[in-house]
Amino acid sequence: MAAINEIVIDANTDKLDEVIEFVDSHLEEYDCSMKTQMQIDIAVEEVFVNIAHYAYNTDIGKATIRVEISGDPIVIKITFLDNGKPYDPLAKEDPDVTLSAEDRQIGGLGIFMTKKSMDNIQYEYKNGQNILTIEKNL
Numbered sequence: 001m002a003a004i005n006e007i008v009i010d011a012n013t014d015k016l017d018e019v020i021e022f023v024d025s026h027l028e029e030y031d032c033s034m035k036t037q038m039q040i041d042i043a044v045e046e047v048f049v050n051i052a053h054y055a056y057n058t059d060i061g062k063a064t065i066r067v068e069i070s071g072d073p074i075v076i077k078i079t080f081l082d083n084g085k086p087y088d089p090l091a092k093e094d095p096d097v098t099l100s101a102e103d104r105q106i107g108g109l110g111i112f113m114t115k116k117s118m119d120n121i122q123y124e125y126k127n128g129q130n131i132l133t134i135e136k137n138l
Contacts, residue, residue: 006066007019008062010063011060011063011084015052016049019044022067023044023065023067024041026069029069030138032138033138039118042117047080056085061083062082064079066080073137073138075136079132081131083128083130086125088123088130089123091123118134118136119136119137
């Protein structure tokens with residue numbers, strides 16, 4: 001049985017703490033390890049800040065964050081939905097992390113880290129919404 005919970009919040013970096021607290025409150029119910037929780041928090045921060053900065057240009061729109069926990073073994077699935085301009089962060093080529101920081105192109109490192117630390121990440125644009133889902137096995 002999957003427990004599904006969601007919040008709808010202004011896509012504004014000022015709301016990041018509320019988003020992290022919302023996600024963490026669900027992780028704590030499942031005795032999530034601190035290492036896994038930190039990986040999830042970093043991924044949530046990266047995705048939410050991207051929505052806040054880029055989805056709505058200068059306007060502040062809404063973002064929905066949905067948390068689903070299910071299965072045996074337990075999997076947490078966090079879905080971010082926004083009605084901003086279509087943007088697939090997964091389409092961007094991964095940065096070449098073998099290059100020094102000075103030689104690398106700016107941007108893309110946060111999504112790269114998210115891809116590496118999560119067990120699954122998917123994007124789709126459907127019905128006027130960006131839908132990005134990250135999954136982590138607990």
